[in-house]
Amino acid sequence: MTQHGTLGVAVIGTGKMGADHVRRITDVISGARVAAVVDIDAERVKAIADGIKGCAAYTDPAEALADPGVDAVLIASPGPAHEAALLEAFRHDLPVLCEKPLTPDAVSALRVLEAEQKLGHRRVQVGFMRRFDAEYIELKRVLSSGELGRTLMLHNRHRNAYCPPGFTDAMLINDSVVHEMDVTRWLLEQEITAVTVHHPNPSSNAPEGLHDPQFVVFETDGGSLVDVEIFVSCGYGYQVQAEAVCEKGTARIGDQHGLLVNTAGRWGGGIAPDFVARFEEAYDREVQQWVDATRRGEISGPSAWDGYAAAAVCEAGVRAQAEGGRVEVEMIERPAFYR
Amino acid sequence: MTQHGTLGVAVIGTGKMGADHVRRITDVISGARVAAVVDIDAERVKAIADGIKGCAAYTDPAEALADPGVDAVLIASPGPAHEAALLEAFRHDLPVLCEKPLTPDAVSALRVLEAEQKLGHRRVQVGFMRRFDAEYIELKRVLSSGELGRTLMLHNRHRNAYCPPGFTDAMLINDSVVHEMDVTRWLLEQEITAVTVHHPNPSSNAPEGLHDPQFVVFETDGGSLVDVEIFVSCGYGYQVQAEAVCEKGTARIGDQHGLLVNTAGRWGGGIAPDFVARFEEAYDREVQQWVDATRRGEISGPSAWDGYAAAAVCEAGVRAQAEGGRVEVEMIERPAFYR
Amino acid sequence: MTQHGTLGVAVIGTGKMGADHVRRITDVISGARVAAVVDIDAERVKAIADGIKGCAAYTDPAEALADPGVDAVLIASPGPAHEAALLEAFRHDLPVLCEKPLTPDAVSALRVLEAEQKLGHRRVQVGFMRRFDAEYIELKRVLSSGELGRTLMLHNRHRNAYCPPGFTDAMLINDSVVHEMDVTRWLLEQEITAVTVHHPNPSSNAPEGLHDPQFVVFETDGGSLVDVEIFVSCGYGYQVQAEAVCEKGTARIGDQHGLLVNTAGRWGGGIAPDFVARFEEAYDREVQQWVDATRRGEISGPSAWDGYAAAAVCEAGVRAQAEGGRVEVEMIERPAFYR
Amino acid sequence: MTQHGTLGVAVIGTGKMGADHVRRITDVISGARVAAVVDIDAERVKAIADGIKGCAAYTDPAEALADPGVDAVLIASPGPAHEAALLEAFRHDLPVLCEKPLTPDAVSALRVLEAEQKLGHRRVQVGFMRRFDAEYIELKRVLSSGELGRTLMLHNRHRNAYCPPGFTDAMLINDSVVHEMDVTRWLLEQEITAVTVHHPNPSSNAPEGLHDPQFVVFETDGGSLVDVEIFVSCGYGYQVQAEAVCEKGTARIGDQHGLLVNTAGRWGGGIAPDFVARFEEAYDREVQQWVDATRRGEISGPSAWDGYAAAAVCEAGVRAQAEGGRVEVEMIERPAFYR
Ligand SMILES: [Mg+2]
Ligand SMILES: [Mg+2]
Ligand SMILES: [Mg+2]
Ligand SMILES: [Mg+2]
Incomplete structure (x- = not known):
């Protein structure tokens, strides 16, 4: 070539x-x-x-x-x-x-x-x-610019209308929350050190055997706190939101307010049906x-380092989910090759 | 007392x-x-x-x-x-x-x-x-502060879900657009000097005999231009919006984004049913x-001067509506008593 | 009388x-x-x-x-x-x-x-x-109507620009988060049964000795999960937001989008300076x-029962904050007198 | 090939x-x-x-x-x-x-x-x-779906931060408003039959010799009414908005609410600097x-028919701008070849 x-x-x-x-x-x-x-x-x-x-x-x-x-x-x-x-x-x-x-x-x-x-x-x-999505890129730019000071917390919402048949609690971490793990590491430029998983009541629309939604908390080596609402049977559409809470302000993406329609006593717009539409x-x-x-x-x-880090955090997440409590992430030190 | x-x-x-x-x-x-x-x-x-x-x-x-x-x-x-x-x-x-x-x-x-x-x-x-409505007061404050420079244009939307039986073209000016006449005079601190009324297609939901919606243009003695969409059978709710276009920016009120609901493929909220709810x-x-x-x-x-001025502009508006074209407003000079 | x-x-x-x-x-x-x-x-x-x-x-x-x-x-x-x-x-x-x-x-x-x-x-x-605030009342109405199904989670943001001198970690629970405790009990009609407090990095604008912001998680006897970001030195204004995640959708209040201004490369509006302005x-x-x-x-x-319940949850919150981990709330059974 | x-x-x-x-x-x-x-x-x-x-x-x-x-x-x-x-x-x-x-x-x-x-x-x-812009395509889809009934009015805002040196009143029609002419014809599937140009006070930031902003009204052969605010020295950014007023509701694009930032007493986001960024x-x-x-x-x-139609409407627009009053558009009948 x-x-x-x-x-x-x-x-x-x-x-x-x-x-x-x-x-x-x-x-x-x-x-x-x-x-x-x-x-x-x-x-x-x-x-x-x-x-x-x-x-x-x-x-x-x-x-x-x-x-x-x-x-x-x-x-x-x-x-x-x-x-x-x-x-x-x-x-x-x-x-x-x-x-x-x-x-x-x-x-x-x-x-x-x-x-x-x-x-x-x-x-x-x-x-x-997600690192190539225009809104995430804009959020990263704002956080990196320093105009809002250091990022202290990151609140995430990750909602799918429906999940495929056979979706398990572990897949909810490995296939879904893994995106927030990478987004956290990329936006904050910090490694995730511990994971806690909270279980609210499951939705009556959740498939048999799946605890959905769940609420996941990450701690990072930079001292930031990250929470993720993961809800894969929310029914109403696909929605990904992130709100960074910084020392001098907050920044939020994912409201998706493109077209605004007023009709029949309501104002508002449409929600993307799935990740293909949202992240095309x-x-x-x-x-x-x-x-x-x-x-x-x-x-x-x-x-590949980012792939490995995600795998290590997923393992901690799946254990935290199954065992309850806070689980520390086990990772090797980052080789100079990947810096 | x-x-x-x-x-x-x-x-x-x-x-x-x-x-x-x-x-x-x-x-x-x-x-x-x-x-x-x-x-x-x-x-x-x-x-x-x-x-x-x-x-x-x-x-x-x-x-x-x-x-x-x-x-x-x-x-x-x-x-x-x-x-x-x-x-x-x-x-x-x-x-x-x-x-x-x-x-x-x-x-x-x-x-x-x-x-x-x-x-x-x-x-x-x-x-x-409307001069006592929190959003209009805030808009007036921004315009008066000078932070956006002089106001060049004012775009208004005035929509009612339905109008009472017997509502006429003249009432559409005298009872509805009269609010924008006063808002214009109050926000801009200018007198209205001429009125033009444009007639788009009537809605098929407009009552027999009523030309609804209409689009009204005011000129002012300060050289500002004001447009008003008046639509009294819009069906979907009561909505009043105003957007001031200034030399250094614009300011808009009336989006009514209080409660935001995501459900069934839509994001959005409710619209006030009528002016009683909106302006309570x-x-x-x-x-x-x-x-x-x-x-x-x-x-x-x-x-009382503001009441008189509104009456004079309404007369020009009703004539412009009936006759087509641009009609100048006839008013006496403002007595010192009312300055 | x-x-x-x-x-x-x-x-x-x-x-x-x-x-x-x-x-x-x-x-x-x-x-x-x-x-x-x-x-x-x-x-x-x-x-x-x-x-x-x-x-x-x-x-x-x-x-x-x-x-x-x-x-x-x-x-x-x-x-x-x-x-x-x-x-x-x-x-x-x-x-x-x-x-x-x-x-x-x-x-x-x-x-x-x-x-x-x-x-x-x-x-x-x-x-x-807050039970008398128009947006909270509207949120309560939507949740009670059943149109969104059961409420599974409630995400809260509670931000003050600055806190008074001498504000302590315990006051952060007793004076600030106490509002979310009451809001939780009122909106969900459930009692809070356990509290966990997470500590992200403190903001460099936090007063000496105060861990600010903090992130508080409530569990309820109805199985709902509630999180509260409390940040009393956020610097940029006073902001209270609540987002209910339900089986069929979500509902959020507190975006405060009244007046929208476009100027100098930015769109947006003002944020209330304090709770007096926001909750007047x-x-x-x-x-x-x-x-x-x-x-x-x-x-x-x-x-008075609501006052007692808030006090009991505050005690658990202050302990969770000081000791780390999850602390169960101790309360007497609700007397029939207060049902 | x-x-x-x-x-x-x-x-x-x-x-x-x-x-x-x-x-x-x-x-x-x-x-x-x-x-x-x-x-x-x-x-x-x-x-x-x-x-x-x-x-x-x-x-x-x-x-x-x-x-x-x-x-x-x-x-x-x-x-x-x-x-x-x-x-x-x-x-x-x-x-x-x-x-x-x-x-x-x-x-x-x-x-x-x-x-x-x-x-x-x-x-x-x-x-x-603009016919290839995601928001316009979505607006067209909503209007064509019939869910909002017939379109009665279309309100447009077209704002540039600055205009190039030597920009003239005629260019304001031929180079800028021409986009709204095409958008009107495409969204409404109607021909423009007459143009009126209103002149508010020029902004003190308008270049010498340019009347900026202007407010242009189109009538169509389907009886719709279209207004266009054109403001090429608005100073604060590039902004294109369109709001269709239909029999059963309204639909608006162009609010550009991607990233929402709260900081220093303000909520809001950024505005695109120019058309390259907005329409990339x-x-x-x-x-x-x-x-x-x-x-x-x-x-x-x-x-080519769309190109011809735009040229014919531009000619009427430039005349209306120069002469005042309402100018009818002169066009040949549409050849079957272009249907
Ligand atoms: Mg190729
Ligand atoms: Mg009394
Ligand atoms: Mg009294
Ligand atoms: Mg190629």
């Missing part, structure tokens, strides 16, 4: 997120093309490849990454398959955009960190797309910036 | 507004009591007086104003009866709070002005209650301040 | 709140007059009484309550003086509006409860004025409704 | 807008590349072309359009040069995205319409980018959709 050439991307996994990234690379963003698609479903992957000029279909990630047209890898397979795909990408020294989670637990994430460090240069960006532009921007950086031979965005 | 005594008020007219003022003076505000009620309906007026300690019932305003317990007069009878009641109050040199309009036309309003001037001191406050506190404050000033032997609030 | 007569109120304590209530009864609300004022400062109390027709000055509450012109008592003295004043009022069987706290601790509050029960009828209303109308409504109910021979509003 | 091939675009004009489109096609959107750039400044155009792989530099539009690598044309030269460039593109039967205005006046626009009709198929999309995503979406449609061999978006 020359500096000005188009980046050939192998997309591993063609489920909901993978297929959407294939569409994004092909039809939305610039500077990249889908050179290979990989899925264990041979028919599915062939059908997708047939619709894209110069795109090959594979069922084996290792074969795909050996394809000479592949310059970079986007991993969108299920979490348990991530470690093998990452190590294979490292073997070919390919840049990777890996959908969250980096891997499903802290021990395996640590193995990825070690493998990446052996390459001698960073190759991994993890798919925490963040996904576009995330992949575009990864492509741009990769074409420049650079790496940016959330690193 | 001593300076610390309770003000005995005669309320003339016991329709919707009059009855509400009786309740207000009796149960809400301080420093006044209803000493006399007047209505041509003898039974009605007796029933009201019977419920209030020390309150006499009259069918003749002149008799009521001669009652030694009466220290001040609140006129809430129909507009055509105002002139006679005002002149009778002047005969007894009584302070008056006169519901708008001062009188139904500019010529009769002028007679009232002349009569008041003969008293040698002002006695009349006109019931333009403004009415309380208006009457309280009139009572307070009267007990101190002072006069404040909108004067 | 006859049913239609004016209520003669003795105001005990003429500090900031007491003096404001004297003004309120005299100049703002209807149906009552200040018949007696009491303060240990003889000169101060005489100066106040001299300005009000028919008002006597006392330095001894017992003498004041024996004054034949006194029909009811408003206690606005410091908390430690409340118990004696309440018991004295019970001796004369006088209705009482007692500023919060009922008494400074749960044991003394319990003694008041017992004394009131011996009277055989309720006489005490406690001064939790709530205080007016509180005292008016107490006067109205008293004149009808009724009792309404927050009862 | 095959259906799946990358579209080779010639960009004519490399001023502010042209250069931005070059960047957009190269770095932001997918499916297209800049195959040729044209500018009378030979050095400038060479420097741009040198930075883009496979891009040729021209000073003569006719030569550029004859380049075999050119599949489509984006015209971003000054308005007076548009007609020649359009006719040249027609000669090669190339699809065109033409920045507004189509041409500087209605007569020349009519010539373009006639030339396009001779081709036998439509080739022109005009650059009215609209421009991206406009060019992407043009590329997508062109690659499918289709034409969509605002047509």
Whole structure:
């Protein structure tokens, strides 16, 4: 790949997120093309490849990454398959955009960190797309500017209208609250050191066996306090809000007041139905910036370290949820490689 | 009436507004009591007086104003009866709070002005209650502070869910837009010099024979431009908004964002059903301040001149509405007495 | 006092709140007059009484309550003086509006409860004025209507620009968070059963020795979870917000979006400087409704039980704050008398 | 160009807008590349072309359009040069995205319409980018859905912090209000039939010789009434708002309430500095959709007819501005070709 050439991307996994990234690379963003698609479903992957000029279909990630047209890898397979795909990408020294989670637990994430460090240069960006959302970026800018002083607290709301069947208490931490874990670390530039999970009454709309909503409290090594309302069966729409409480003021995003309608005794507007609608532009921007950086031979965005940290905090969160009380987060010290 | 005594008020007219003022003076505000009620309906007026300690019932305003317990007069009878009641109050040199309009036309309003001037001191406050509304007061404060520079334009929205049966095009000016005429004069401290009325398509919910909504443009002697959307069958609630466009910024009131509810795919809140709900506190404050000033032997609030000016602008508005085009306002010069 | 007569109120304590209530009864609300004022400062109390027709000055509450012109008592003295004043009022069987706290601790509050029960009828209303604020009333209406389903969580923000000198951690619970304790009990109609206090980094604007802000979590006997951000040196203004998270939606008050100004690259509006400005109308409504109910021979509003419950929760809060961890609230069972 | 091939675009004009489109096609959107750039400044155009792989530099539009690598044309030269460039593109039967205005006046626009009709198929999309803005699209969706009934009025605010030197009254119509002309026609699906221009006091910040702000009223052939506040030296930021008043409610966009900050006695947020910031995503979406449609061999978006209509309304607007009073719009009947 020359500096000005188009980046050939192998997309591993063609489920909901993978297929959407294939569409994004092909039809939305610039500077990249889908050179290979990989899925264990041979028919599915062939059908997708047939619709894209110069795109090959594979069922084996290792074969795909050996394809000479592949310059970079986007991993969108299920979490348990991530470690093998990452190590294979490292073997070919390919840049990777890996959908969250980096891997499903802290021990395996640590193995990825070690493998990446052996390459001698960073190759991994993890798919925490909120860092690319215009409102979060604006919030980060305000907090970083210092105009409001230090951030003391961060209040978060994370609401889904419905959750998929089979959603468990652990998934509520690992798949949902993990976003607030990353947002906390990114906005505050602090590590999370302890987690407490409070359980209010479950909603009568919560699926059998799920304690929903829950209220999660993080402590950080910078002394900030973060709370997260997670409510995945709130019924009325998808809503993500964050309010930073600083020494000289507060800043809040997520009110979504675009179109205001007055009708039938009410004023107000619509609420996004799901995260795809809410974060569509963040996904576009995330992949575009990864492509741009990769074409420049650079790496940016959330690193494998961020993926590992999220995994470690998730483990503490799941334990706090199951056992009650406050659980401390166990993490290795941050290697200089990731500073 | 001593300076610390309770003000005995005669309320003339016991329709919707009059009855509400009786309740207000009796149960809400301080420093006044209803000493006399007047209505041509003898039974009605007796029933009201019977419920209030020390309150006499009259069918003749002149008799009521001669009652030694009466220290001040609140006129809430129909507009055509105002002139006679005002002149009778002047005969007894009584302070008056006169519901708008001062009188139904500019010529009769002028007679009232002349009569008041003969008293040698002002006695009349006109019931333009928006001047006592917290949001309008705040808007006036911002405009007067000079922080936004001179006011160049004022955009107004005036919407009623429904209008009473028999509402006419002329009433739309005389009863509704008259509030924006007064608000314009008060906020900008300028006189209105010309009126233009634009007619969009009528709503299919407008009553037979009424052109609703209409869009009214005022020019002022200070060179400001004011527009008013008047829509008395908007269906969805009562809404009054004002946005001042100044040299260094704009200021808007009337969004009514008190309680915010998220539910069923929507965010938003409720809209006041009518002017009674929206301006309840403004009415309380208006009457309280009139009572307070009267007990101190002072006069404040909108004067007979403001009532006359509104009548003169209404006449131009009704002509502009009927004839099309731009109609200039005809007014006498403001007497020093009213400066 | 006859049913239609004016209520003669003795105001005990003429500090900031007491003096404001004297003004309120005299100049703002209807149906009552200040018949007696009491303060240990003889000169101060005489100066106040001299300005009000028919008002006597006392330095001894017992003498004041024996004054034949006194029909009811408003206690606005410091908390430690409340118990004696309440018991004295019970001796004369006088209705009482007692500023919060009922008494400074749960044991003394319990003694008041017992004394009131011996009277055989309720006489005490406690001064939790938020129950009379238009936005809180609207929030209560929405929650009670059932349209949003059961309330699962309640998020509260309570911010003061500055706190008075000498403000302590315990006062932060007893004087500030006590409002959210009452609001929680009133909105949810549940008792608080446990309190946890989290300590983020203190603001560098917090006074020496004060841990500010703090983050307080309540559990209730109905299984709801309530969090309160208390921040008494936030610097930028006074702000009280509450967001109820229900099964079918959320409802939030306190955004204070009255006047919207666009200027110099910013849109927005002003923030109330303090609780007097924010809750002015709530205080007016509180005292008016107490006067109205008293004149009808009724009792309404927050009862001595509510004062006791707040004291018991405060004790748990102060312990949780000092000791860390979760502290259970100790309360007697609610007597039938207070149901 | 095959259906799946990358579209080779010639960009004519490399001023502010042209250069931005070059960047957009190269770095932001997918499916297209800049195959040729044209500018009378030979050095400038060479420097741009040198930075883009496979891009040729021209000073003569006719030569550029004859380049075999050119599949489509984006015209971003000054308005007076548009007609020649359009006719040249027609000669090669190339699809065109033409920045507004189509041409500087209605007569020349009519010539373009006639030339396009001779081709036998439509080739022109005009650059009215607001049709691609997310908020306008949402407003259009609400109005088209019928849920609010027919649209009776449309209130518009169009404010720039500052205007470029040499900005004239006519440019205020032709360059600024032209956007509201197109928005009106697009949202209401009605033609504008008459224009009136009101002149309030000019702001003391308006440049010498410019009457700013102005207030423009459109009438439409569907009987709707549209008003536009145009204020190009408002000083505080860039702001575009639209409020549709319908039979069953109103809908407003442009409040821009993304990030809400509380600080120093104020709540609020930031205002976009200029149209580039406000409409950045609209421009991206406009060019992407043009590329997508062109690659499918289709034409969509605002047509040459829309460009002609805007030119005709502008002419009436400029006359109304200069002469005062109401000026009727003169337009030919819409050819079936453009329906
Ligand atoms: Mg692409
Ligand atoms: Mg009274
Ligand atoms: Mg009173
Ligand atoms: Mg491209």
